Amino acid sequence: MKSAVVQLPGLNRDRDMIAALTKISGQAPITVWQTETSIPDDVDLIVIPGGFSYGDYLRCGAIAARMPVMQAIKDKAEKGVKVLGVCNGFQILVEAGMLPGALMRNTTLRFVCKEVKLEVVNADTDFTRAYDKGQIIRCPVAHHDGNYFVDETTLAGMEDRGEIVFRYAEGTNPNGSLGDIAGVINRKGNVLGMMPHPENLIEAAHGGKDGRGIFASALDVIAA
Amino acid sequence: MTVTLKNGVLDPQGKAIEGALGSLGFEGVHQVRQGKVFDLEVDGTDKAEAEAKLKAMCEKLLANTVIENYTIALD
Numbered sequence: 001m002k003s004a005v006v007q008l009p010g011l012n013r014d015r016d017m018i019a020a021l022t023k024i025s026g027q028a029p030i031t032v033w034q035t036e037t038s039i040p041d042d043v044d045l046i047v048i049p050g051g052f053s054y055g056d057y058l059r060c061g062a063i064a065a066r067m068p069v070m071q072a073i074k075d076k077a078e079k080g081v082k083v084l085g086v087c088n089g090f091q092i093l094v095e096a097g098m099l100p101g102a103l104m105r106n107t108t109l110r111f112v113c114k115e116v117k118l119e120v121v122n123a124d125t126d127f128t129r130a131y132d133k134g135q136i137i138r139c140p141v142a143h144h145d146g147n148y149f150v151d152e153t154t155l156a157g158m159e160d161r162g163e164i165v166f167r168y169a170e171g172t173n174p175n176g177s178l179g180d181i182a183g184v185i186n187r188k189g190n191v192l193g194m195m196p197h198p199e200n201l202i203e204a205a206h207g208g209k210d211g212r213g214i215f216a217s218a219l220d221v222i223a224a
Numbered sequence: 225m226t227v228t229l230k231n232g233v234l235d236p237q238g239k240a241i242e243g244a245l246g247s248l249g250f251e252g253v254h255q256v257r258q259g260k261v262f263d264l265e266v267d268g269t270d271k272a273e274a275e276a277k278l279k280a281m282c283e284k285l286l287a288n289t290v291i292e293n294y295t296i297a298l299d
Contacts, residue, residue, distance in 0.1 A: 059288055066285060095288065102290040107236045149233060149291055176236070 001219045003029040003045040006073070008064045011051030011088060013197065020199035021047065024215040034067040039076050045218050046073055050087030050142070050197060060103060060145045061091030070096050082126055082218055083191040087143055090183070090193030099184055099193045100158065101150035106143070107176030113142040116172040118182055118196060122162045125185055127192045130213030130222045136169050137210040139196035146195040148177035148184070155179065161187060166194055225278060227287045227294045228259035262286055271298060 003021045007014050014031070021029045029047070032039055039046060053064035064070070070092070077083050077098060085093040093099045106112060115138055123133040131137065150158070155178070158164055166183035173180045175195070183194030198211025216222045229235045235257050242256040266274050275298060282294040 058285070062285065062288070094290075100290075102288055104233075104291065105236050107234070109236055109240055147236070151290075176234075 001025055001044045001221070002027065002040075002042050003047060003219065004032050004039060004043045005029045006032050006034070006046065006048045006069060006089075008034040008051075008053045008067065008069075010053040010055055010064075011049055013050035013087065013199065016197075016199045017047055017049040017086070020202050020211075020215055021045075021219070023202065024212060025219045025221055032069060032072075034064070034069045037068050037072055039069075039072050039081075043076070043081065045082045045084065046076060048073075048083070048085040048089030048092050049199070050089055053088055053092065056145070059091075059095065061088055061093075061095040064088075064092045065095035065097075074098060077186075077188075077191050080188070080190055084127065084214070084218060085191075085193040086197055086199065087141075087146075087195055090195055091145065093191060093193045098191050099186055100154050101148055101184065103145050103195070104147040104149055105145050106147050106174070111142075111144040112146070112174040113140075114174065115140050116174055116182075116196060117169040118166045119169040120165070121167050122165045122185070124162070125165060125189055125192065125217075127185070127214050127218050128165060129217040131217075137213075138201060138208055139198055139211055140200045141174050141196045143175070143195055146175040146177060148175075148179075148181040148195075150178065158184065163187065165192060166196070225262045225282055225286055225294055225296050226259055227262070227282070227292050228257050229291055230293050233291045259292075260286075274298060 091103045120131040120135045123131045167180040185192045198214045201211035237258045238256040287294040
């Protein structure tokens with residue numbers, strides 16, 4: 001399984017993501033700069049990491065979502081390549097129209113940096129197979145705009161199809177997101193966006209490995 | 225172009241501003257919505273053409289139509 005990490009000005013979690021992917025798959029990901037118009041054919045997983053692309057100007061992720069590399073990522077996603085967006089990466093995916101909804105300012109109006117609990121709502125996806133349905137995992141969050149919103153009709157369809165993958169559990173919703181939604185997947189099941197940072201909880205030195213399963217699932221190394 | 229949040233979308237910043245206005249003694253203030261204004265110049269003399277261009281800008285970049293509405297004023 002070969003992975004790629006997208007790099008854009010202002011993203012700052014790319015190194016953490018590269019370290020996580022390297023440790024879990026045993027193979028360093030390639031990096032893809034924002035102006036690139038194609039992604040190598042042997043890449044099976046594209047990751048858009050967190051940060052503050054373009055300084056969060058206009059709206060979080062809005063400018064990044066319109067960079068040339070995004071068309072290349074859309075083309076790959078249509079062909080079934082897995083795409084994972086974490087934090088700003090999730091914001092970029094919704095701004096690019098690759099996932100439904102929008103991520104708005106936290107209802108507290110504060111930047112939130114802490115650990116939350118996540119419920120794995122759908123464990124039958126390419127990103128969550130390593131977990132059990134209903135399992136509660138720990139995961140760090142660090143964002144100012146993680147308040148997920150989607151219109152009622154779209155939400156009902158998403159719930160029916162199992163596209164809500166993670167919810168904040170046990171009263172830990174840090175941002176006021178609708179239905180405690182922390183992560184959603186597209187209809188095809190190959191594009192996942194999530195606000196929490198699983199790459200920061202993958203080894204003992206992090207204080208836990210709860211986030212490892214997302215990468216292990218996506219990289220097909222669950223048994224490893 | 226003016227971009228504001230759609231009705232039915234909670235605006236936490238608008239709510240905080242509403243609270244601040246109340247604490248300053250401005251009574252009877254409701255439904256505060258914070259938005260953005262984009263002021264720009266476009267070349268050309270055809271108003272309809274300019275308006276179409278501005279509309280496309282709003283749709284493609286300036287507004288997120290999942291949560292926001294926009295209005296265009298030309299002069």
